[in-house]
Amino acid sequence: AQSVAQPEDQVNVAEGNPLTVKCTYSVSGNPYLFWYVQYPNRGLQFLLKYITGDNLVKGSYGFEAEFNKSQTSFHLKKPSALVSDSALYFCAVRVISGAGSYQLTFGKGTKLSVIP
């Protein structure tokens, strides 16, 4: 079965420091990987995706993610964290169901707190 794991429930980082939010996946076939962010009282916002090609994917708000096939990981990174980056981050993989529908399978989410 396809699955996504986010091993950290919470990540704390000081403002200005680099941040990493971890994600590992288990899928059969090629993975289509996504990161979404949920700010307080807001919906899920798309950050970036990996489909194929360059292993380093750049997305919104200065975020990037590195696809590592051998480690089956897709960690989210940012060189310098901002207090406004504090939010809930979800990693997801898009998989095809038995009914032929591509649906997102999400991790549990990681709460990122950037400390001033």
Next chain:
Amino acid sequence: EAGVTQFPSHSVIEKGQTVTLRCDPISGHDNLYWYRRVMGKEIKFLLHFVKESKQDESGMPNNRFLAERTGGTYSTLKVQPAELEDSGVYFCASSQDPGANTEAFFGQGTRLTVV
């Protein structure tokens, strides 16, 4: 361009009552999805509409849940009768393309609390 909108943003109902959630997708998006996040758990897929047809409803928990998308525009998700375990945040998403490499755009969610 308006995003995906959901109504209401919050709903508190008693066990046994009926609740109807509404989702308006991005205009022109044929694909509409419902997801649910029970407190502290993963966001789980419920179902997928292509226009007015149900492409995949494999994630629907049981027959107390009924989703409709008349005319292929907005969608409703009815829970009748609601149970305590139905509490959670219900997200709607839409996309133009149903393919694997297409991102879905999500609404802000409806927080449902059954007491």
